[in-house]
């Protein structure tokens with residue numbers, strides 16, 4: 129193997145590593161406070177696994193979104209919780225906070241836009 133071949137092999141190996149890394153679910157950070165989710169609108173891709181990293185910066189909240197594959201209520205506290213989901217169908221889904229959190233609870237919502 130001459131120097132040029134070695135270099136090509138090295139570049140190929142690097143490329144393969146990058147491709148493998150891209151296959152891992154991307155992470156979307158969602159924070160919750162009294163009484164809002166940030167971001168308020170999250171765009172996801174149908175059929176593509178995504179890890180939601182949920183953390184509360186104030187109070188304790190909850191999220192349940194069966195339309196994107198989050199079937200059980202996840203409690204959101206100051207300790208980050210990661211949950212990986214795969215949205216199956218495209219559409220716009222509005223979910224409300226799933227844990228009573230106070231005066232603004234009823235208006236605390238997040239919108240998931242699932243695109244094809």
Ligand SMILES: [Cu+2]
Nearest residue numbers: 189225229236
């Ligand atoms: Cu809440």
